[in-house]
Amino acid sequence: MKKKVKTIAASAIIGTSLIACFSASAGSEEAALKSNKITFFGSASSSISSSVAVPHNYHTLSYSGTVPPLLNKDGKTAYERYGDTETQAIGILSKFKDDLEAKGLSMSDVTYLRVYITPDPNKGNKQDYQGWFNAYAKFFNTKENPVKTARSTVGVDSLVNSDWLIEIEAEVNYKGK
Template structure:
């Protein structure tokens, strides 16, 4: 038993050391890009999201409160009929975000961070439909039209302010003070 435990501890320590070393090595490569005069996204090329984003001092930030899905059918009898499933709700929120950004002279390409709350879907075994959210995200970000891969947190929550809401999204955008902002 002692030998097995010693082996597990040794393997764990070596694994953590390797991961830490790789993390520090890749962080060192990013140091020069931190001094860039443009927004810089960091992370794995194979990931749909960025692990971090550097926003220079010359940029302003625009924060969006938690945004909930638009009503699709006020006479619908179920959550899905009224607001759609998680994917449809997320698409509605992102379309509204896109329109709101446009009124400010910005676009989804200016979004640097998303914080997403996903509630249980009664039609998905009362579990959050993360894949529905991921599929909606993939329609708007990390695409040919918008190659931006935001930094992002996705959090499963017990409920949102309405039992019909399966997702709520907060967003942060960064923009240059001079040319993009409308006052």
């Protein structure tokens, strides 16, 4: 009987603690949703956010599918002309960075990325997701830019140019000036 009472008491304490924890968490998320600042949600251990709340008083800039820059027009292979997936992704993200800076914005204003990756013939005809992840890690979730965007990464059969291994769309949100 004593064991049963202890079990019930322990269950009640744990249950109450969990309810309090979920209530506090829900309360802080609700407050964040009503904030006048962009709020990123998700696990601290993840390199991306699971969701992003953008208040109504922010502007949106959307980049359509952006493809890698040509590195060497005389290259004999796709790698020579455009590079591997990581190199291509770095080229695209660098394009975004330069364009955003020209507009008075930065990579920390990027809130969402949609990424399309094709099979890489030099990687067993499989998408080089790790190459993409490596490129992303140079621009986001860093000391210089702690933003962790919400993101989708999709494997596709091909892109318009067979040399391209990756294409990226971006959503940027910024405060009106």
